[in-house]
Amino acid sequence: MIAGPVLLLGLLFVGAVAVYVLRRVEALAAVIAASLSALIAVGLWQLPLDAPAVLAGRPVDMGRAFVSGGASLQITAASQAVLVFLFAMAAATFVLAWKTFQGRTFYPFGLVLLALWSIVVLLQPLTLTPFAVVLASVLSVFVIQAGRPGDTQGAWRQLLFPTLAAPFFTIAVWYINQAALNVDDQAPLRTAAWLLIGGFVLLLQPAPLHVALPAVARQAPPVVAAFLWAGGQAVTLYLLQRFLVTYPWLSEVIDSARWLLWLGILTALLGGALTATQSRLGRLTGYAALYDYGILIVALGLRGTAGLPTAIWLLITRTISLMTMATGAAALRHYMASDSFDHLRGAASRLPAAAIALLAGGFGLAGLPLTPQLASRWALLQLVGENDVRWAWLLIAGALGVVIGVVRAGQACLGELRFSRVEREPASLTVLAMLLVLIGVILGLFPQLLTDPVASVILPLSVLEP
């Protein structure tokens, strides 16, 4: 009987090797990587966890744990949902990366990154998971740098904070063990809680530790950066949720919800303000994503009956907006040879779909009408307003900053073309970009389409197994 995690990781590593060998035939590598990711997403969605299934004549038990050396990997109902999200997102990203020229090494490394994120999601004991996050960040270095000599800040900062965070979790384990020896003494639990909070602040990297995000945005290919943000941040927030459910005293010893709320608001406000002042597409995308990330942290900080569904809803809709904006930015950066606003003049006439995708994605991250984020943002603002209406106004102020930044980028794309040799965007890119915009508009008009997927995830997430 093959255990689910073994099949999952085996497929990913074999796929990564095959794609690495074929990386020079980029179309083939992209198709294989996207197909494998889509296949795994569908398989995880369809195959039952509580009963064996037969795949290619062999029995497979998706819910069976793989145990080795005191650690185990097991697919649970909650992790299944997260994995389906990750692999579906990855399948779309591989196709987008192929059409927006993100570098051919992304496909094999992307598959290995998915394997490492899967390990983070499935691994027990929980306290070992930060080491898998560090491994993922080590691998991200190669994806961000993508073989280019030059600026290494983005890759370095991506590596730095998770490495600093990992020891906090290990030392916290010792204090947790000590607390079990004397249940009347709360001091070890308090120290463990502070260590875990410190570790999570370094892993989550909210403002003012957000420095990796704009640096990655500047340095990495935009679609790759969006992949790292959407996947990495989702995995880290899921890890936080696992810790909060597994160690309920964490919320009792320290008011973690309030900490998350404040950090989220600060991140969103700073992200919004800085988006308004950018003059390069990469950093514009980075700071808009930072604003959106702040919103997600706020949603997780609200917790309770409404906070968690809103966070899941936001996670799905933000991914669509991020990918849309990144596709536009990647195409503009590639065809206009620079992402500086000064060099974008006339881009709208040659690359209309890319410019529309940039605007639609940017407005989506701001939460404007006719974008997928409108309904989820509105729900969040109502929840925040119930706590303190001033916080809701701060979030709206941040959104205004994002809108200003995106409008400035849109204006930069107008006018007459400065360089006549700019190619027109290929039809396939136009179709992909417009498809993303269309999906966003449809979800903006009919947000109830996401009700069932969100509802199916809420219960398993709120009762995570230790």
Add this chain to the structure above:
Amino acid sequence: MSLTDLFRQLSLLIGAPAVFLAGAGAVLIVVPRDWRAVLFGYALVNVMLSLLLSQVIPTEWALQQAIAVGLVAVMLFLSARQLRHPAASLAGSAWPRMTSLSPFRLLAVGLAGITYAVVRDSITFPLISELFRDAVLWLCLIAALGLALHQEPLHAGLSLLTFVGAVQLIIFSLFQERMLVGIFQGGQVLLGLAIAYLVVAHGLAGPAAAGAGGESLAIPEEGGPA
């Protein structure tokens, strides 16, 4: 007396000198510009850390630690040799490019020393000897200083690895688990690989393309040949 016993007794005998040497090695990572001095400092720190670790974990595991960081040092040495070759560096841009002057970094280390002297007695770690506490505190301070002062991947990366090495003194005093030792050693090798890659990527670029590293050209004293 077996070799293991000899090694352990030696590590007990040279406990305090090992901490002094590790501290001096850490300063060598942060202050000098020359990559050979920096790598020597890294090697010194880790040989001493391996000696100290043999007091809390089996000697074989401590030796493995020395081998793991030796691999990292070799990777970084090969990367650095590639960059110091005249064909690899562009005209007028010597490697490594620094964002601060050596006297400034020395002054910062001096200030870190004062901070260390002030806070030393007020910090305690459970189950950690005073000797280890002093080593951890100094190495973490210097590593933090290195991370704050350097954007160049060689210096910053070695500062990060120094932090990881220092933290091992605490973690292996609390846990003597083979899996944890393996995770830390494997993790250091992978970190070293990523840092070596970034060192080459940063060093092969011209001063203008190297991001913040290029700003150092305004500092003539640091721009001389390596």
